[in-house]
Amino acid sequence: MQTVRKPLVAGNWKLNGDLTLVNQMRETLSSADVSFVDVLVCPPLTLLHGFESNELRLGGQNLSEFDSGAHTGEIAGKMLIEAGCSHVIVGHSERRADNYESNIIVASKVEAALRNGLTPVLCVGEPEEIREKNEFLPYIAEQLDAVVDKIGVQAFSDLVLAYEPVWAIGTGKTASPAQAQEVHKFIRAHLAKSAQDVAEKILILYGGSVKPGNAAELFSQPDVDGGLIGGASLSPQDFLSICQAAKQ
């Protein structure tokens, strides 16, 4: 992690949590100094109201590419803003797989987030078979390029990226710090080909089985600017330890 980029640690609660956990998380995080890191919590939407605005950054886990209309069950960017969110996760591999979100749809959702003043946390990452075939760098480039084609590379200055290898999510099989660094460096270099300034400033988080025991080494890699945490973000103590591991 480079000192020019303030680290960000984000918790993606997925389909987990309740108001008891909200209160425990608030209590634990407010008991410690985490001013050296930006902390973002992305709980299920119905729990957002349990957090006080401005004590933490809040994010949604998904949004509609539309701003309104006949789209039952969807949530619009401006609704997330009204609920206190500053960020929204877009293109998580679970949504790409479970909800058939293509690169094109993901790009539209990134555009919708930006249009509504939200910072998208755009997730990219390869499944296991692509890693085994050693085709992961072109695969990730294609995921990025679909968004570049839609919004232009300069708009990436308002984005956060997250590299989440699908084989490392919820499996306990973390990417090694060297594997993470290889991809993060590649992503930055890929963007730098068309926008050096954007590439230098953009935050690239690592996600996939980050735990208190491996976070510091991952975050110490020069192109890893923090983490997107799933399972361990449901334990207030573990999440706090991971946030503390972002201290440079």
Ligand code: 13P
């Ligand atoms: P785990 O930390 O549980 O592997 O999940 C990572 C993730 O998908 C965060 O978005």
